[in-house]
Amino acid sequence: MTDDDVQRPRGRPKTFDRAHTLDVATQSWWRDGIDGISLNEICRRAGVSKPGVYREFGNEDQLMDAALTHYVDTVLASALASLSAGRPFQETLDGLVAYATHADTPEMPAGCLFAGMRNQQWRLGPVTSAHVDRLRVDAVAAYAAWLQRCVDAGEIELRASAEVTAAFVEAQLTMMLTRTAAGDDPEALRDHARLAFAVLTDTT
Amino acid sequence: MTDDDVQRPRGRPKTFDRAHTLDVATQSWWRDGIDGISLNEICRRAGVSKPGVYREFGNEDQLMDAALTHYVDTVLASALASLSAGRPFQETLDGLVAYATHADTPEMPAGCLFAGMRNQQWRLGPVTSAHVDRLRVDAVAAYAAWLQRCVDAGEIELRASAEVTAAFVEAQLTMMLTRTAAGDDPEALRDHARLAFAVLTDTT
DNA sequence: GGCTTTCCATACCGCTCGGTATTTATTACA
DNA sequence: TGTAATAAATACCGAGCGGTATGGAAAGCC
Numbered sequence: 001m002t003d004d005d006v007q008r009p010r011g012r013p014k015t016f017d018r019a020h021t022l023d024v025a026t027q028s029w030w031r032d033g034i035d036g037i038s039l040n041e042i043c044r045r046a047g048v049s050k051p052g053v054y055r056e057f058g059n060e061d062q063l064m065d066a067a068l069t070h071y072v073d074t075v076l077a078s079a080l081a082s083l084s085a086g087r088p089f090q091e092t093l094d095g096l097v098a099y100a101t102h103a104d105t106p107e108m109p110a111g112c113l114f115a116g117m118r119n120q121q122w123r124l125g126p127v128t129s130a131h132v133d134r135l136r137v138d139a140v141a142a143y144a145a146w147l148q149r150c151v152d153a154g155e156i157e158l159r160a161s162a163e164v165t166a167a168f169v170e171a172q173l174t175m176m177l178t179r180t181a182a183g184d185d186p187e188a189l190r191d192h193a194r195l196a197f198a199v200l201t202d203t204t
Numbered sequence: 205m206t207d208d209d210v211q212r213p214r215g216r217p218k219t220f221d222r223a224h225t226l227d228v229a230t231q232s233w234w235r236d237g238i239d240g241i242s243l244n245e246i247c248r249r250a251g252v253s254k255p256g257v258y259r260e261f262g263n264e265d266q267l268m269d270a271a272l273t274h275y276v277d278t279v280l281a282s283a284l285a286s287l288s289a290g291r292p293f294q295e296t297l298d299g300l301v302a303y304a305t306h307a308d309t310p311e312m313p314a315g316c317l318f319a320g321m322r323n324q325q326w327r328l329g330p331v332t333s334a335h336v337d338r339l340r341v342d343a344v345a346a347y348a349a350w351l352q353r354c355v356d357a358g359e360i361e362l363r364a365s366a367e368v369t370a371a372f373v374e375a376q377l378t379m380m381l382t383r384t385a386a387g388d389d390p391e392a393l394r395d396h397a398r399l400a401f402a403v404l405t406d407t408t
Numbered sequence: 409g410g411c412t413t414t415c416c417a418t419a420c421c422g423c424t425c426g427g428t429a430t431t432t433a434t435t436a437c438a
Numbered sequence: 439t440g441t442a443a444t445a446a447a448t449a450c451c452g453a454g455c456g457g458t459a460t461g462g463a464a465a466g467c468c
Contacts, residue, residue, distance in 0.1 A: 011414020012464040035239060036326075038455065049417045051458075060456065119323070121386070122240075159402065160395060168396045175379045182325070191364060192372045198363065199402045215444020216434040242425065253447050255428075264426065 018056055021046045026067040026074075031109035033181070034120045039063070061125025064117075068131055071113045080139065083146040089155040090201065092146070096169075097193045100176035101186040111181025115174045140166045147200075156200050165200070172196045222260055225250045230271040235313035237385070238324045243267070265329025268321075272335055275317040284343065287350040293359040294405065296350070300373075301397045304380035305390040315385025319378045344370045351404075360404055369404070376400045 024046035028037045039060045043050050057063040079099050082092055104110035117124060117132050124132065143166035150156045158165050176189050228250040232241045243264045247254050261267040283303050286296055308314035321328060321336050328336065347370035354360045362369050380393050 008466075009414075010412075010466055012416075014415060016415080039457090040455070050456090051417065052415085054457070055415075119382075119386075160399060164392070164395050165399065167392060168399045171379065171383070171396055172400075175375065178323075179375070182323075188368070188371065191368050192375055195364060195369065195372045195403045196376075196400055199399045202406075212436075213444075214436050214442075216446070218445060220445080243427090244425070254426085255447070256445085258427070259445075 016048065016052045016056055017046075021048050021053065021056070022063075022066055022070050025063055026070045026113065027109065029064070029067055030071065030111070030113040030116070031104075033116055034064075034123055059125070061127045064124065064128040065131050068113065068117065068128060068135075072135065075108075076112070076114055076135075080142055083142050089150040089153075093197060093200070096173060097176070097190060097197075100173045101180050101189045101193070103180075103186055109181075110183075112174075112177040115177040116181065118174060119178055136170070140170050143167075143169050159199060169197075169200075220252065220256050220260055221250075225252055225257065225260070226267075226270055226274050229267055230274045230317065231313065233268070233271055233320070234275065234315070234317040235308075237320055238268075238327055263329070265331045268328065268332040269335050272317065272321065272332060272339075276339065279312075280316070280318055280339075284346055287346050293354045293357075297401060297404070300377060301380070301394060301401075304377045305384050305393045305397070307384075307390055313385070314387075316378075316381040319381040320385065322378060323382055340374070344374050347371075347373050363403060373401075373404075 021042075025042050028042055028045060039053070040050065042063075043053060053063060057066055079096070082095050085092070100112075102108065102110065114132070114135060117128065118136065121129055121132055140163070144162040147156070147158065147165055147169070148162045151158060151162070160168070172193065176193060179189055180186060225246075229246050232246055232249060243257070244254065246267075247257055257267060261270055283300070286299050289296070304316075306312065306314065318336070318339060321332065322340065325333055325336055344367070348366040351360070351362065351369055351373070352366045355362060355366070364372070376397065380397060383393055384390060
């Protein structure tokens with residue numbers, strides 16, 4: 001039973017490469033920033049026509065939302081999954097810092113698409129903006145749960161509530177991602193991380 | 205001896221209000237962000253014609269540079285001057301945090317024009333971009349000198365060099381200014397500041 | 409071969425952008 | 439009363455934007 005057995009729909013078969021277009025959009029917005037790449041430029045890079053994109057995704061807002069979903073599925077989810085892997089606190093934290101300061105490579109741009117959207121949220125359409133809000137809430141909740149688990153395990157002590165500390169961690173990591181994307185020296189940013197997170201690792 | 209005594213130049217007397225235009229430009233870019241306000245919109249708000257602005261300032265880059273200079277003269281210089289006022293460390297730090305989290309008022313927008321330019325430096329023209337570079341170097345040097353004076357006075361201990369710590373302080377304050385401008389809760393940001401700067405105030 | 413259905417891309421829409429050519433208004437000087 | 443000089447605003451330029459109207463291409467069905 002091959003694909004040829006399925007009954008083909010009535011009209012002209014579609015040739016639009018949705019996956020490739022989504023990949024180009026995600027990479028472009030990730031690497032060059034939300035405000036650095038127009039929809040026209042994405043069409044040019046993906047080698048597709050603009051009406052094709054509108055037929056497939058609806059409008060720019062919905063394409064951006066789809067790109068964010070794609071980014072979460074392929075990149076962010078695994079980074080956040082490390083929070084519930086149950087590894088030692090310092091090891092998990094080091095992993096987060098390493099991710100937040102990773103250098104630019106052809107396959108993996110520096111920075112983070114989600115952080116970039118968060119920094120320019122007022123530019124986003126309503127669909128993507130709501131998506132970003134949801135993701136941020138989820139991320140902070142995941143940080144808070146992780147911190148609380150480490151407290152319960154006696155690994156760390158907190159000087160503020162888990163919620164406030166989680167928001168602090170999120171702010172620090174977002175800042176590092178933003179600066180990494182802007183071209184700052186990753187090693188210097190790791191120095192900053194050491195200072196910022198000393199408040200978590202140093203017991204009084 | 206009044207102004208009427210000075211010999212007037214040959215042609216039509218100028219009526220362009222440079223000070224007012226500069227003020228409108230500074231406030232607009234400060235409040236609405238570098239990428240939120242076009243030169244066209246500034247002309248509209250200031251009630252001046254576009255060729256008038258070009259005659260007076262040259263181009264958008266030079267107008268932005270003039271606006272940054274205006275901002276430094278009227279706002280930033282006094283904030284940085286507190287670093288060399290010789291007051292107690294904690295008092296000076298609290299002042300910096302208070303400035304970095306000040307609420308939005310009609311006279312004083314939240315955030316900081318300089319921080320906004322720093323976050324979008326790739327959008328700036330060459331003149332303004334170079335200006336931003338100079339200001340950042342100066343600011344970090346001022347922070348480093350302040351920290352070193354406090355170390356010498358026995359007020360604080362550092363876990364990294366004065367230069368690294370100064371860059372860390374600058375990064376934290378810039379992040380707070382950015383978030384304040386984005387509408388984050390100032391009280392929550394002050395909580396973050398307490399955590400971030402604990403590394404300075406808590407002796408081991 | 410028509411006919412419908414679906415997808416395709418070219419070419420266009422109205423708008424805003426940074427920047428400027430052009431014409432008119434206002435002055436000093438001869 | 440010209441004439442040169444300076445500054446004013448209107449109206450325009452080319453380019454890029456997000457978004458779409460339109461007509462043709464490729465399929466199944468009769």
